[in-house]
Amino acid sequence: MRRPLVAGNWKMNGSRELTRGLVAEIGADLPNDCGVDVVVCPPYVYLDMCSNLLESQSIALGAQDLDTHGPGAFTGAIAADMLLDVDCRFVIVGHSERRSLYGESDERVAEKAAVAAERGLIPIVCVGETQEEREDGVTEEVVHRQLDAVIRGAGIKIFPQALVAYEPVWAIGTGLTATAQQAQEVHQLIREQLSDASAEVARDTRVLYGGSVKPDNALGLFTQPDIDGGLIGGASLKAADFLGIIKAAIS
Ligand code: PEP
Numbered sequence: 001m002r003r004p005l006v007a008g009n010w011k012m013n014g015s016r017e018l019t020r021g022l023v024a025e026i027g028a029d030l031p032n033d034c035g036v037d038v039v040v041c042p043p044y045v046y047l048d049m050c051s052n053l054l055e056s057q058s059i060a061l062g063a064q065d066l067d068t069h070g071p072g073a074f075t076g077a078i079a080a081d082m083l084l085d086v087d088c089r090f091v092i093v094g095h096s097e098r099r100s101l102y103g104e105s106d107e108r109v110a111e112k113a114a115v116a117a118e119r120g121l122i123p124i125v126c127v128g129e130t131q132e133e134r135e136d137g138v139t140e141e142v143v144h145r146q147l148d149a150v151i152r153g154a155g156i157k158i159f160p161q162a163l164v165a166y167e168p169v170w171a172i173g174t175g176l177t178a179t180a181q182q183a184q185e186v187h188q189l190i191r192e193q194l195s196d197a198s199a200e201v202a203r204d205t206r207v208l209y210g211g212s213v214k215p216d217n218a219l220g221l222f223t224q225p226d227i228d229g230g231l232i233g234g235a236s237l238k239a240a241d242f243l244g245i246i247k248a249a250i251s
Pocket residue numbers: 009011167171172173174175210211212213231232233234235
């Protein structure tokens with residue numbers, strides 16, 4: 001049985017004040033041992049603060065990215081060991097914004113997933129097609145290629161500890177959510193692809209959906225057989241919405 005997971009990606013949003021408030025509000029209303037893994041991924045500069053605030057709570061900490069180099073002369077970069085040092089357990093790799101705005105290739109994403117897993121972080125590997133790719137009918141091909149690069153570059157061994165997040169680019173931050181059926185179709189393909197490498201891994205790997213998840217559409221998505229929770233952007237910045245989505249994953 002795969003335990004659902006809901007992760008909040010704050011992206012480049014937040015402040016010390018927002019971090020304090022959000023963590024307190026989520027923590028206050030989150031039922032103890034609710035059966036769902038809850039993760040928050042604030043910007044780097046708030047990780048340490050968040051780690052202190054989360055100390056007594058059943059919320060885990062994640063980063064939004066990492067660099068593959070070790071500590072040293074890499075100005076502006078953050079190493080896996082630094083994330084571990086501030087108690088991060090998770091790290092997002094290959095978010096579509098990293099791919100499109102910072103030119104991260106499939107191979108670079110695979111490298112990041114490999115280093116994260118090697119150092120003991122849990123990578124959340126994002127895959128997903130653009131609007132144009134969906135219209136061109138190549139969704140399956142694109143998602144397969146992105147995941148294949150990770151399976152080849154980092155090894156199937158990083159799963160089931162690592163997670164996959166299917167995030168159709170056209171649904172991220174747009175208010176356009178994939179229907180539960182559209183999402184399930186791709187999630188099933190992802191599971192079949194994992195299964196080609198290992199049936200056990202396919203059975204145990206959690207595959208999250210991300211793209212305009214809100215409290216009112218979360219239940220329909222999370223009750224699909226191959227959807228094991230969500231990677232949440234905008235709605236993770238509002239405690240009530242994030243809690244509503246977590247509750248949908250509980251039921
Ligand atoms: C995301 O940033 O990964 C995301 C899914 O954003 P949103 O929920 O706002 O679409």
